[in-house]
Amino acid sequence: MKFSTRIAAVATTAAAALALSACGGAATDTSPGDGGSGDTAPIKIGIIADRTGATGDVGTPYNDGMLGYIDWINAKGGIKGHQIDADSNDYAYLVPRAEELYKKYVNDGAVAIQGWGTGDSEALRTKVAADKLPFMSASYAEPLTDPKQSAYNFVVAPTYSDQMRVALNWIAKDAGGKAEVAVFHNDSPFGLAPVADGQKWVTEKGLNLGYKAYPMPKTPNQVGLLTQAKSQGAKYIVIQNVSSPAAQVAKDIKAQGLDMKIVCLNWCSDELFIKTAGADNAEGHVMVQPFAPPTAEKPGHKVIDDYLKSKGSSLADKGLHYAQGWYTMDVMAKGIEKALDAGGELTGESIKKALESVSVDTGGVVGAGTVSFTADSHRGSTGTGIYEVKAGQMVELAANQTPES
Amino acid sequence: MATATGIHHRTYRSELRLRHTKAEYFRLALMLVLLLAAPYVLDKYWLGIANVILISVIGAVGLNILVGFTGQISLGQGGFLAVGAFTSVIISDRAGVPVPISIAIAVLMTAAVGAFFGLPALRLKGLYLAIATLASQEIIMFVVRRWEWLTEGKGYLEVERLHVGGFQVERQMFEVQWYWILLALATLAVVVARNLFRTTLGRSFMAVRDQDIAAEAIGVNITRAKVTAFAVSSGFVGLAGALTAHYTETVTWERFTLDVSVLYLAMIIVGGLGSIAGAVYGAIFMGLLPALLTELVDVLGSSLPSLSDQLPALRNAVFGIAIIVFLLVEPRGLDRIWTRMKDYVRFWPFRY
Numbered sequence: 086m087k088f089s090t091r092i093a094a095v096a097t098t099a100a101a102a103l104a105l106s107a108c109g110g111a112a113t114d115t116s117p118g119d120g121g122s123g124d125t126a127p128i129k130i131g132i133i134a135d136r137t138g139a140t141g142d143v144g145t146p147y148n149d150g151m152l153g154y155i156d157w158i159n160a161k162g163g164i165k166g167h168q169i170d171a172d173s174n175d176y177a178y179l180v181p182r183a184e185e186l187y188k189k190y191v192n193d194g195a196v197a198i199q200g201w202g203t204g205d206s207e208a209l210r211t212k213v214a215a216d217k218l219p220f221m222s223a224s225y226a227e228p229l230t231d232p233k234q235s236a237y238n239f240v241v242a243p244t245y246s247d248q249m250r251v252a253l254n255w256i257a258k259d260a261g262g263k264a265e266v267a268v269f270h271n272d273s274p275f276g277l278a279p280v281a282d283g284q285k286w287v288t289e290k291g292l293n294l295g296y297k298a299y300p301m302p303k304t305p306n307q308v309g310l311l312t313q314a315k316s317q318g319a320k321y322i323v324i325q326n327v328s329s330p331a332a333q334v335a336k337d338i339k340a341q342g343l344d345m346k347i348v349c350l351n352w353c354s355d356e357l358f359i360k361t362a363g364a365d366n367a368e369g370h371v372m373v374q375p376f377a378p379p380t381a382e383k384p385g386h387k388v389i390d391d392y393l394k395s396k397g398s399s400l401a402d403k404g405l406h407y408a409q410g411w412y413t414m415d416v417m418a419k420g421i422e423k424a425l426d427a428g429g430e431l432t433g434e435s436i437k438k439a440l441e442s443v444s445v446d447t448g449g450v451v452g453a454g455t456v457s458f459t460a461d462s463h464r465g466s467t468g469t470g471i472y473e474v475k476a477g478q479m480v481e482l483a484a485n486q487t488p489e490s
Numbered sequence: 491m492a493t494a495t496g497i498h499h500r501t502y503r504s505e506l507r508l509r510h511t512k513a514e515y516f517r518l519a520l521m522l523v524l525l526l527a528a529p530y531v532l533d534k535y536w537l538g539i540a541n542v543i544l545i546s547v548i549g550a551v552g553l554n555i556l557v558g559f560t561g562q563i564s565l566g567q568g569g570f571l572a573v574g575a576f577t578s579v580i581i582s583d584r585a586g587v588p589v590p591i592s593i594a595i596a597v598l599m600t601a602a603v604g605a606f607f608g609l610p611a612l613r614l615k616g617l618y619l620a621i622a623t624l625a626s627q628e629i630i631m632f633v634v635r636r637w638e639w640l641t642e643g644k645g646y647l648e649v650e651r652l653h654v655g656g657f658q659v660e661r662q663m664f665e666v667q668w669y670w671i672l673l674a675l676a677t678l679a680v681v682v683a684r685n686l687f688r689t690t691l692g693r694s695f696m697a698v699r700d701q702d703i704a705a706e707a708i709g710v711n712i713t714r715a716k717v718t719a720f721a722v723s724s725g726f727v728g729l730a731g732a733l734t735a736h737y738t739e740t741v742t743w744e745r746f747t748l749d750v751s752v753l754y755l756a757m758i759i760v761g762g763l764g765s766i767a768g769a770v771y772g773a774i775f776m777g778l779l780p781a782l783l784t785e786l787v788d789v790l791g792s793s794l795p796s797l798s799d800q801l802p803a804l805r806n807a808v809f810g811i812a813i814i815v816f817l818l819v820e821p822r823g824l825d826r827i828w829t830r831m832k833d834y835v836r837f838w839p840f841r842y
């Protein structure tokens with residue numbers, strides 16, 4: 086009978102070996118070569134998206150915008166005849182899952198990565214630098230703009246810290262000099278990103294502002310937090326979180342009859358905030374938003390709107406995060422185009438080099454309109470708009486605000 | 491000696507052996523060949539998954555010592571992983587201690603923290619203990635999220651690439667080099683755990699699990715056994731946590747949430763409670779499940795695009811179904827299924 090055990094063992098091993106070899110095999114390298122006339126190999130890009138996780142409310146339109154751009158440019162014949170072959174997967178805002186996806190993309194021969202959150206961008210920062218893959222994400226954390234710290238990360242919009250500085254400047258002006266500010270932030274690296282820099286700004290600039298940060302609980306109401314802010318005497322609440330919890334704060338302010346003004350940084354400065362809170366509850370709150378909302382009707386919105394209309398939708402339906410995803414992908418595509426122009430093999434390294442001298446006109450949608458990087462700074466733009474909610478619409482109070490303006 | 495009617499022993503020495511049949515040695519050799527061949531056969535992506543599984547093996551073996559062998563249910567796994575991760579990184583990167591030493595300190599530190607949080611086990615059993623360990627998970631999470639000194643206010647820690655003396659893990663060989671390191675440590679963990687249960691201490695753990703009152707009557711010091719079980723188990727978990735930190739090169743609290751505790755419990759339930767091999771099978775099963783699902787969705791994606799949109803939900807659903815199916819069909823897990831398969835072949839044509 087030992088014999089049959091052995092046969093079984095051999096069979097098992099053979100099956101296991103087969104399974105192993107099926108999983109194995111090096112990734113086929115199909116990166117576009119040196120631009121020979123017949124060379125139209127697709128360009129592989131990996132996209133890490135949050136569609137169902139904690140930030141899925143804004144992650145979904147952002148990801149749709151990216152995919153929309155890719156569909157649009159591929160229909161036009163791609164980048165210099167190369168189709169973009171994008172692999173987009175939902176990681177549900179879970180860092181380990183993002184790492185897993187990243188490994189998969191590297192293995193599939195991606196030449197650039199589009200990420201999403203601060204947590205995953207920070208976690209992958211050293212890896213993208215080591216793997217020499219340009220990485221853009223929807224995280225606008227300050228450390229990601231410094232090539233010395235994050236060689237392959239590119240940030241298209243003003244950082245959270247810059248937005249915070251602009252918000253504090255505006256508050257100081259609006260309050261006539263003296264005010265108490267409460268900062269409600271998502272309890273994560275994303276939420277914490279601008280908190281310390283905001284405190285520094287108040288001290289450095291000698292602003293007469295009280296400044297206190299509160300991590301937001303995952304409860305369906307924020308009354309407890311508002312009570313703390315009230316005892317601090319806060320009249321302004323800066324929110325560094327996504328739209329749904331921020332809208333809850335707006336509702337609770339109204340319900341409690343508090344005299345407080347919300348100043349949202351970019352992830353809750355959107356149509357979703359107004360819709361979720363209700364136009365009445367959102368009225369009068371302020372938004373710092375580097376990406377122009379569709380209602381601002383910038384020239385750069387037209388191309389997106391035309392594309393969406395051809396699909397039976399419109400930018401007004403999709404909202405500003407769609408445009409944000411679209412132009413983030415556009416900046417990367419322009420970098421790839423420039424790298425192809427330069428000749429030679431298209432690699433992460435050549436794209437990085439091209440991006441460091443690229444200047445992309447976004448038709449007024451991102452920051453002051455132009456996104457450009459240099460070898461010393463991966464900060465794409467510094468200007469941000471400030472909007473106020475009036476009758477359910479975002480109305481521009483000031484355009485192109487920088488911390489120093 | 492092994493015959494067609496079963497395994498019979500004529501001496502105590504032969505009964506105490508870890509392996510009784512030639513077939514077992516044969517399988518061990520095959521497994522060794524497979525493990526040694528893996529880095530040459532697998533590509534980087536699958537090797538990366540193998541590395542994550544190897545870390546899970548260490549963690550699952552640790553949890554099984556506590557839950558499966560000592561009967562002390564624990565929901566605090568994520569927290570203990572966090573203790574190991576933070577301790578090792580802070581000691582190695584800030585104090586400049588060599589990584590192997592910092593990992594050893596992390597193991598001891600986690601064992602101490604585990605023993606402390608194991609104290610309620612002296613008074614509590616079952617569900618009550620589960621809630622106490624859930625509290626330990628929450629307390630540790632609270633500390634790593636709120637104590638700013640740990641991450642210097644950044645909310646996460648960056649970890650230097652592993653270097654020991656003159657050896658430095660290099661990018662191109664990252665997964666391969668880590669594979670050897672993790673394989674060695676996982677093997678060590680499995681061998682230590684396997685032998686632990688041939689010692690007085692290990693047997694006292696099992697006595698506590700099976701019948702604590704009787705165990706006390708025959709002279710087992712229950713207090714010591716329970717606290718030691720927490721310490722030993724947490725030591726293994728601390729090792730897994732420290733390795734997670736150095737392997738992934740970032741430490742954030744997000745990696746050690748309650749979900750992770752539940753995932754590890756699922757591993758040992760699916761693999762088989764109270765079996766070291768079971769912990770290994772469970773870690774492999776739970777580690778491969780998401781990756782294989784992703785592959786499946788990729789294959790079916792073209793014909794069923796809605797599937798890839800639902801992938802995270804699908805993963806959770808399959809994860810849940812797997813646990814339910816195991817609890818219904820084979821509560822003793824993969825280990826028991828494997829044993830039954832072997833017995834079927836060995837005793838054929840007899841039933842038993």
